[in-house]
Amino acid sequence: EIPGEYTIREGTITIGDGAFVYCDALTSIVIPDSVTTIGDSAFWSCDALTTVYYTGTEEQWNAISIGESNEELLNAALIFGEMPEDPCAAGHTEAIIPGKAATCIETGWTEGKKCSVCGEILLPQEEIPALGHTPGAWEVVREPSVTQTGWEEQHCTVCGALLHSRETEKLQESPADKNPILEIFEKIIDFFKQIISWFERLFRIV
Numbered sequence: 497e498i499p500g501e502y503t504i505r506e507g508t509i510t511i512g513d514g515a516f517v518y519c520d521a522l523t524s525i526v527i528p529d530s531v532t533t534i535g536d537s538a539f540w541s542c543d544a545l546t547t548v549y550y551t552g553t554e555e556q557w558n559a560i561s562i563g564e565s566n567e568e569l570l571n572a573a574l575i576f577g578e579m580p581e582d583p584c585a586a587g588h589t590e591a592i593i594p595g596k597a598a599t600c601i602e603t604g605w606t607e608g609k610k611c612s613v614c615g616e617i618l619l620p621q622e623e624i625p626a627l628g629h630t631p632g633a634w635e636v637v638r639e640p641s642v643t644q645t646g647w648e649e650q651h652c653t654v655c656g657a658l659l660h661s662r663e664t665e666k667l668q669e670s671p672a673d674k675n676p677i678l679e680i681f682e683k684i685i686d687f688f689k690q691i692i693s694w695f696e697r698l699f700r701i702v
Contacts, residue, residue, distance in 0.1 A: 498522050499615040500544075501583065506530060506551075511538045513563065520544055524580060529556055536563035548572045549580055584614045598624040600655045630654050634662075642669040 498519040503526040504511065513535035516522060522542050529552025539545060545568050550557050554576050562570070588611035598604030608621035629652040640646030646664035651657065 499613065500524070501580065501613075502526070502615060504528060504531070509533065511535060513537060514540065516540075516542055518542075523547070524549065526551070526579060529553075532560060534560060534562045534566060534569070537565040538563065539566050539569040542568040545569065545572050547580075548574050549578060550574060550576050551579070553577065582614075584611055584616070588616060588618060589613050590618060593619075593621055595621065598627050600627050600629045600652055600657065602626055627654070629657060629659055631659055640664050640667050642667045 498516060498521065500521055500523040502516075502522060502524075506528045507530050508528060509530060510533045511527075511531060515535065515538045516525075517537055517540045519539075519542050521544060522539075523544050524547040525545065526549040529550065548569060557574070557576065590609050591612035593608035593610055595607035596604045603626050604624035605621045606624060607619075608617065609619035610617050632651050632653040634648045634650050636646065637649050638644075638647040643666070645666050648662050648664060649658060650660040652659055
């Protein structure tokens with residue numbers, strides 16, 4: 497968020513397209529004489545902008561390439577060679593920049609600090625690498641049986657994301673598991689299959 501008064505860093509050459517677009521709290525800005533280009537819509541909709549301090553001369557300002565849709569900048573009062581009074585000369589007013597905890601797949605940020613008056617960063621935020629998933633134990637989703645395979649899944653213990661899945665083999669059928677009646681039917685079916693096979697061979701011979 498851009499504060500009401502903002503100073504562009506000395507040595508800046510280009511203010512890019514849309515750099516301050518919709519910064520409706522911006523009231524004044526300091527532009528160093530190192531700037532040679534201001535992009536299109538750099539100050540679009542900066543309706544509160546009233547004063548522009550330029551550290552160079554009027555001749556240098558006129559030599560800057562200013563893109564389209566920068567009426568808010570051009571309509572502001574332009575002051576050459578002067579700097580606004582430093583509102584933080586007696587010290588900065590600290591404000592917390594909230595941090596963000598890292599997750600399994602997203603990076604986080606440490607807490608930072610900035611001046612709520614001039615916007616200067618007092619304590620930069622540092623990136624916290626993503627933590628990565630923590631594999632949990634394999635969980636049985638479907639128990640295997642003698643007629644169908646089983647299914648197991650492994651999830652992250654932190655975020656619950658599915659990490660791996662696998663199929664497990666059918667159970668081996670034991671003689672005790674067999675249904676006597678079903679076994680008789682299977683034998684009858686095998687017997688009829690043999691008879692059909694015998695007739696097929698007989699007809700081929702004839």
